[in-house]
Amino acid sequence: MREAREAFRRFWPLTRGDRGWMLVIVACVVVSALAETAAILLFAQLTDNALKEGSLSAFWGPAGAWLGVAVLGALVGYLGNSLATWTAERFVLRLRARTFAHVQGLPPHFFQQHRQGDLVERLTGDVEAIEQLVVSGVVGTVSAAFSAVFYSAAALYLRWDLALATFLLAPLFLLAARRFSGRIKQASRDERVADGAITSVVEESLGNVVLTQAYNRRADEERRLDREARAWMRASVRGARLSEMYEQFVEVVETLCVLAVVGLGVWEISAGRMTLGTLLAFAAFIGYLYPPVRSLGQLGLTVTAATAGADRITEILDARPAVADPAAPVPSWPVHGHIAFHGVGFTYPDTPRPSLTDLTLTASPGELILVTGASGAGKSTLAKLLTRFYDPDAGVITLDGVPLTDVPLEFLRENVALLPQQTLVLNGTIHENIACGRPGATDREIEDAARAAAAHAFISALPEGYATPIAPGTAALSGGQLQRIAIARAMLRAAPVLVLDEPTAGLDSVAARQIVQPLRRLMSGRTTIMITHDLSLAAEADRILLIDEGRLLATGTHDTLMRTCPAYTRLTEPWSTAPAARRHWAEDTLVLRR
Numbered sequence: 001m002r003e004a005r006e007a008f009r010r011f012w013p014l015t016r017g018d019r020g021w022m023l024v025i026v027a028c029v030v031v032s033a034l035a036e037t038a039a040i041l042l043f044a045q046l047t048d049n050a051l052k053e054g055s056l057s058a059f060w061g062p063a064g065a066w067l068g069v070a071v072l073g074a075l076v077g078y079l080g081n082s083l084a085t086w087t088a089e090r091f092v093l094r095l096r097a098r099t100f101a102h103v104q105g106l107p108p109h110f111f112q113q114h115r116q117g118d119l120v121e122r123l124t125g126d127v128e129a130i131e132q133l134v135v136s137g138v139v140g141t142v143s144a145a146f147s148a149v150f151y152s153a154a155a156l157y158l159r160w161d162l163a164l165a166t167f168l169l170a171p172l173f174l175l176a177a178r179r180f181s182g183r184i185k186q187a188s189r190d191e192r193v194a195d196g197a198i199t200s201v202v203e204e205s206l207g208n209v210v211l212t213q214a215y216n217r218r219a220d221e222e223r224r225l226d227r228e229a230r231a232w233m234r235a236s237v238r239g240a241r242l243s244e245m246y247e248q249f250v251e252v253v254e255t256l257c258v259l260a261v262v263g264l265g266v267w268e269i270s271a272g273r274m275t276l277g278t279l280l281a282f283a284a285f286i287g288y289l290y291p292p293v294r295s296l297g298q299l300g301l302t303v304t305a306a307t308a309g310a311d312r313i314t315e316i317l318d319a320r321p322a323v324a325d326p327a328a329p330v331p332s333w334p335v336h337g338h339i340a341f342h343g344v345g346f347t348y349p350d351t352p353r354p355s356l357t358d359l360t361l362t363a364s365p366g367e368l369i370l371v372t373g374a375s376g377a378g379k380s381t382l383a384k385l386l387t388r389f390y391d392p393d394a395g396v397i398t399l400d401g402v403p404l405t406d407v408p409l410e411f412l413r414e415n416v417a418l419l420p421q422q423t424l425v426l427n428g429t430i431h432e433n434i435a436c437g438r439p440g441a442t443d444r445e446i447e448d449a450a451r452a453a454a455a456h457a458f459i460s461a462l463p464e465g466y467a468t469p470i471a472p473g474t475a476a477l478s479g480g481q482l483q484r485i486a487i488a489r490a491m492l493r494a495a496p497v498l499v500l501d502e503p504t505a506g507l508d509s510v511a512a513r514q515i516v517q518p519l520r521r522l523m524s525g526r527t528t529i530m531i532t533h534d535l536s537l538a539a540e541a542d543r544i545l546l547i548d549e550g551r552l553l554a555t556g557t558h559d560t561l562m563r564t565c566p567a568y569t570r571l572t573e574p575w576s577t578a579p580a581a582r583r584h585w586a587e588d589t590l591v592l593r594r
């Protein structure tokens with residue numbers, strides 16, 4: 001119960017703005033209960049007067065009133081139920097938006113630790129489970145409590161002694177709920193986890209379908225899904241069985257109560273102390289009393305099931321972004337593109353070894369700095385620090401002499417454009433994919449960027465041209481074409497600093513060659529930090545940084561390093577001995593314009 005209280009405290013603030021509506025819903029339920037109470041009393045009146053005496057004149061008055069009460073009850077019931085759904089969905093909308101916004105700001109390692117499918121499940125199923133606790137739970141409890149009080153009061157008013165006798169059986173409901181709640185909670189927690197696992201397996205398998213087919217892994221993937229689906233089935237069946245057991249038990253208890261009432265009533269009628277109408281009305285009140293009492297008893301079950309979802313959302317909301325906007329940000333300025341790392345050190349969260357140690361580097365506006373080194377040396381980490389996905393643990397990184405931690409994040413990312421290793425595609429048209437480089441860019445500017453990125457020709461040749469829809473993983477374009485779209489996007493961004501992380505990785509020599517010119521145009525006049533294993537551009541770089549195990553091993557121009565650094569010479573060997581077709585950078589005679 002402590003968990004439920006904490007979950008409630010955490011998510012209740014999200015109902016702000018809807019609490020007035022929640023009160024209206026409760027008021028509707030109260031009016032509905034009053035209408036039901038009036039209808040039952042009118043029914044008793046009809047039974048004792050019109051029905052027993054067969055008098056039509058005694059029928060019209062109560063019948064008209066009953067109809068009026070029924071219409072009022074229907075209107076209020078409709079209003080209350082519609083409002084309840086609306087309020088509940090608004091809560092789901094708000095919680096989902098808040099969780100999604102939070103997830104979007106989380107650092108890369110969070111996504112490595114959580115499977116995507118599981119996160120999807122949390123943002124869909126678990127968000128709805130919390131609504132059951134916070135909105136429907138509160139409205140349902142207050143409404144049930146009011147209804148229970150009304151019907152009990154009406155039953156007491158009709159026959160207090162009979163009412164008290166039936167109330168004695170009420171604790172049986174609570175006892176049953178208590179017995180079942182723990183086991184139902186475990187089952188629903190298991191079901192939620194299994195739901196997440198199924199979504200993950202389906203997502204991963206479909207995303208990897210080429211690998212699956214090429215390596216005959218279909219049976220393995222099917223087995224993986226089968227394993228998760230069976231776990232889900234077990235949890236789901238267990239949960240349904242427990243709920244059903246609880247329902248049936250409560251049914252039996254209810255029947256017991258009705259039989260007790262009827263038995264006592266028959267005895268009272270035979271003794272002449274009660275009319276048939278009173279007995280029927282009394283039995284009706286007891287009948288109406290069960291659903292609210294039952295839902296109060298079940299409240300514990302709903303709450304325990306919902307806390308399973310709340311735990312999983314809380315875990316996301318408690319994950320902290322690795323970086324935050326500065327408390328006292330510097331005002332924006334026309335960025336020139338001076339970059340400096342001063343003694344920078346960084347260790348990824350929960351890892352024992354530092355990925356960068358005491359790294360110092362400077363880049364002046366328009367310079368091309370090449371960062372190279374063995375796989376795992378820390379090159380991409382440097383890019384992540386420069387674009388502020390993480391802050392260094394030691395040292396400081398500056399842009400035009402201003403520490404990055406003082407620069408507003410949005411401004412920083414407007415001025416430091418990243419071209420990551422994998423080509424990122426948005427779900428939209430090619431036009432939209434380029435335009436997101438600079439929202440508000442005109443069609444003309446987009447086309448110019450595409451021309452400069454050598455993408456205009458192949459885009460125009462597509463049947464739908466710039467309006468061709470593309471989506472992650474489904475784009476019918478080659479790796480090189482996608483990379484040129486990414487270059488056009490970066491071109492449009494017009495940021496003075498450019499971070500290129502392995503721009504030719506994953507491309508064959510022909511495709512790599514096709515992006516040489518566009519990349520040169522992109523780099524021209526910008527401070528460029530290029531992370532690469534491909535050293536064919538080394539001769540053109542202003543400086544080369546050789547990183548080894550997170551440390552700067554050597555720095556200098558290509559010629560200097562060739563003379564002084566054997567480790568560097570070894571790295572260049574594949575390029576100096578490679579066939580002509582692979583030396584695409586060096587062959588290109590264009591000199592960088594700075």
Ligand SMILES: Nc1ncnc2c1ncn2[C@@H]1O[C@H](COP(=O)(O)OP(=O)(O)OP(=O)(O)O)[C@@H](O)[C@H]1O
Nearest residue numbers: 108109348351355374375376377378379380381382
């Ligand atoms: N998210 C992460 N969490 C923990 N450790 C990480 C993470 N990302 C990278 N590392 C570790 O940091 C070190 C440097 O990784 P980094 O990706 O910067 O290397 P790299 O030089 O870019 O390698 P490659 O050339 O293969 O891309 C590696 O030991 C890697 O295992």
